[in-house]
Amino acid sequence: MTTPQAPAPHELAALRQRYRLERERRVRPDGARQYRGTDAEFGYYAADPYTASAERDPLHDTVDVAVIGGGFGGILAGARLRQRGVERIRIVEKGGDFGGTWYWNRYPGVHCDIESHVYLPLLDETGYVPEWKYSPGDEIRRHAVRIARQFTLGPDALFSTTVTSLAWDEASEMWIVTTDRGDAFRARYVVEATGTLTDPKLPGIPGIEDFTGHTFHTSRWDYAYTGGTPEGGMTGLADKRVGIVGTGATGIQVIPMLAEDAEHLYVFQRTPSTVDVRANRRTTAQDVSADSEDWARKRRENYLRIVSGEDVEQDLVADRWTASAGLLEKLHPSFRRPDDRKAFEAAYEVADAAKMNELRARVERSVTDPDTAEKLKPWYRYACKRPTFSDLYYPAFNRSNVTLVDTADTHGVERITESGVMVGGITYELDCLIFATGFSVGASSIGMGKLPVHGRGGVQLLHGWAQEGPRTLHGFTSNGFPNLIQMGPLQSAVSVNFTHVLDEQAVHAAALIAAAEAKTAVIEPSRASEDAWIALLAEDAPDHEWFHAECTPGYYNAEGRGKPNGPTAYPHGAVAFHELLERWRDESMGEVLQARSAPPADV
Numbered sequence: 375m376t377t378p379q380a381p382a383p384h385e386l387a388a389l390r391q392r393y394r395l396e397r398e399r400r401v402r403p404d405g406a407r408q409y410r411g412t413d414a415e416f417g418y419y420a421a422d423p424y425t426a427s428a429e430r431d432p433l434h435d436t437v438d439v440a441v442i443g444g445g446f447g448g449i450l451a452g453a454r455l456r457q458r459g460v461e462r463i464r465i466v467e468k469g470g471d472f473g474g475t476w477y478w479n480r481y482p483g484v485h486c487d488i489e490s491h492v493y494l495p496l497l498d499e500t501g502y503v504p505e506w507k508y509s510p511g512d513e514i515r516r517h518a519v520r521i522a523r524q525f526t527l528g529p530d531a532l533f534s535t536t537v538t539s540l541a542w543d544e545a546s547e548m549w550i551v552t553t554d555r556g557d558a559f560r561a562r563y564v565v566e567a568t569g570t571l572t573d574p575k576l577p578g579i580p581g582i583e584d585f586t587g588h589t590f591h592t593s594r595w596d597y598a599y600t601g602g603t604p605e606g607g608m609t610g611l612a613d614k615r616v617g618i619v620g621t622g623a624t625g626i627q628v629i630p631m632l633a634e635d636a637e638h639l640y641v642f643q644r645t646p647s648t649v650d651v652r653a654n655r656r657t658t659a660q661d662v663s664a665d666s667e668d669w670a671r672k673r674r675e676n677y678l679r680i681v682s683g684e685d686v687e688q689d690l691v692a693d694r695w696t697a698s699a700g701l702l703e704k705l706h707p708s709f710r711r712p713d714d715r716k717a718f719e720a721a722y723e724v725a726d727a728a729k730m731n732e733l734r735a736r737v738e739r740s741v742t743d744p745d746t747a748e749k750l751k752p753w754y755r756y757a758c759k760r761p762t763f764s765d766l767y768y769p770a771f772n773r774s775n776v777t778l779v780d781t782a783d784t785h786g787v788e789r790i791t792e793s794g795v796m797v798g799g800i801t802y803e804l805d806c807l808i809f810a811t812g813f814s815v816g817a818s819s820i821g822m823g824k825l826p827v828h829g830r831g832g833v834q835l836l837h838g839w840a841q842e843g844p845r846t847l848h849g850f851t852s853n854g855f856p857n858l859i860q861m862g863p864l865q866s867a868v869s870v871n872f873t874h875v876l877d878e879q880a881v882h883a884a885a886l887i888a889a890a891e892a893k894t895a896v897i898e899p900s901r902a903s904e905d906a907w908i909a910l911l912a913e914d915a916p917d918h919e920w921f922h923a924e925c926t927p928g929y930y931n932a933e934g935r936g937k938p939n940g941p942t943a944y945p946h947g948a949v950a951f952h953e954l955l956e957r958w959r960d961e962s963m964g965e966v967l968q969a970r971s972a973p974p975a976d977v
């Protein structure tokens with residue numbers, strides 16, 4: 375491991391200048407509008423390649439809780455509700471099985487880059503011990519199914535089904551849930567857990583529809599064409615010229631696998647990622663303290679504290695995330711307002727430059743061709759882009775069958791033709807073109823306007839929000855929308871270990887529902903409590919816009935606009951948020967429980 379060297383003042387000035395130039399090479403006037411969705415004529419990019427949708431009759435029955443989304447958010451909500459004794463829980467999921475992100479993303483090389491012992495939820499409860507420090511996607515997907523099985527969430531689940539609307543029925547005090555499979559069932563409560571980065575997006579490159587070779591998005595991997603499995607062995611590519619667009623967290627994992635198997639691989643890069651040491655290894659006895667029943671809970675709490683910038687006695691995970699924790703604060707809304715801001719920013723810049731120098735030195739050490747190495751160096755501050763980790767990525771560029779094509783000067787791939795990809799006037803002839811171009815960014819399917827919600831008096835949730843901005847209490851509940859609980863980052867906490875946050879949210883959702891059941895009440899916050907919550911978020915809002923404004927474009931800064939993308943989150947970090955929720959459940963939960971007017975029977 376290299377020790378980061380503190381840069382001299384003149385180096386800092388040169389770096390600032392270089393970062394500015396590199397940002398200017400990439401900022402585009404069309405910002406986020408440069409992308410196109412995978413709907414309408416591009417709908418085939420989002421189709422489910424893993425499960426055929428089975429015929430079934432539409433449902434018109436009644437359940438206790440409808441959970442929208444069968445990823446970790448929905449599964450955890452189901453598990454925590456079961457622990458509270460709730461009986462009829464129906465998870466509705468677009469994919470053909472549980473798993474969410476890990477159902478869809480099965481590309482070769484797929485792993486979770488957060489340590490498995492803190493990322494995989496309910497390890498203490500299921501007794502499962504991950505095999506690797508960083509789990510392959512398949513192990514994570516199987517764990518999602520394991521949780522669903524242990525908490526009997528499968529029998530009532532609806533797969534290959536998308537919820538199309540929610541409407542509150544005042545007379546029965548229930549939600550009417552309609553789907554794209556003709557269902558119209560009732561639920562006393564709805565928990566929405568549809569996730570944030572779910573809809574694959576494509577670059578709006580001119581001519582994208584003209585390509586006549588084979589093409590797909592990484593989140594819908596076409597093994598029928600490539601052959602092989604997530605472990606590799608893609609024999610179908612042995613005689614193929616393959617192009618891949620995108621070098622984000624996904625591209626970093628899949629490119630070494632394609633390099634192994636394709637006849638020739640062209641990597642079309644616009645912005646290089648930071649690629650830090652991975653050092654994956656088998657789980658050891660030290661990772662899993664056999665003498666503790668709740669070793670996983672302790673470990674993930676330790677991790678959350680570290681990546682939230684808090685002090686701990688011991689770093690149990692000890693990886694490159696935790697080692698860089700001081701430079702991660704800007705990913706979080708907990709970016710504090712320092713007393714001496716100038717001194718804080720200066721120290722921050724020095725630490726940042728040392729880290730980035732270390733990462734650029736790693737490229738030089740790993741890539742033999744100096745020109746290729748130069749193109750792979752990231753010139754921006756750490757965590758302007760999602761940090762990535764791999765020990766296989768840079769060596770892939772030493773292979774004779776791999777060509778790196780830098781597209782920064784043309785703001786990305788210039789044009790796609792019938793037979794290939796054009797950059798700087800050169801056409802690269804391809805048999806197969808793969809898009810590792812990420813996902814549409816939004817708080818949830820409700821927040822993105824894909825799922826209309828009609829509450830009391832038929833009022834549409836987003837209509838109100840469009841006028842006044844999002845309104846919630848703690849991110850979960852909204853006035854006028856009783857018994858609807860939203861999970862996700864909106865006005866809630868965020869962390870790089872998102873499953874931890876989701877589990878705390880699931881615990882909270884289950885507690886709310888259990889309390890409403892015990893008191894024969896509906897869950898609905900007053901406007902005054904929403905006002906107080908929103909005021910708290912605004913008052914203590916983090917001051918990190920200056921940082922994002924100087925960053926290279928990406929979804930963290932709304933493609934270069936500067937303002938951090940996404941919804942406002944709780945400003946004091948996930949640890950404080952979880953403590954706040956626990957206190958509120960003990961002392962104040964009654965404030966959102968309103969007397970029911972309709973009998974809680976099936977209608």
Ligand code: NDP
Binds near residue numbers: 642
């Ligand atoms: P990203 O949005 O991070 O990356 C998209 C890539 O496509 C970028 O390299 C982008 O370049 C490139 N691109 C877009 N348009 C063009 C164009 N016109 N020409 C050339 N290149 C283009 O998507 P990912 O799927 O990589 O990652 C999305 C998120 O998913 C991650 O940020 C992470 O949160 C999550 N993830 C997590 C993993 C984990 O292990 N936990 C693994 C994989 C993903 P540019 O940077 O210049 O915009």
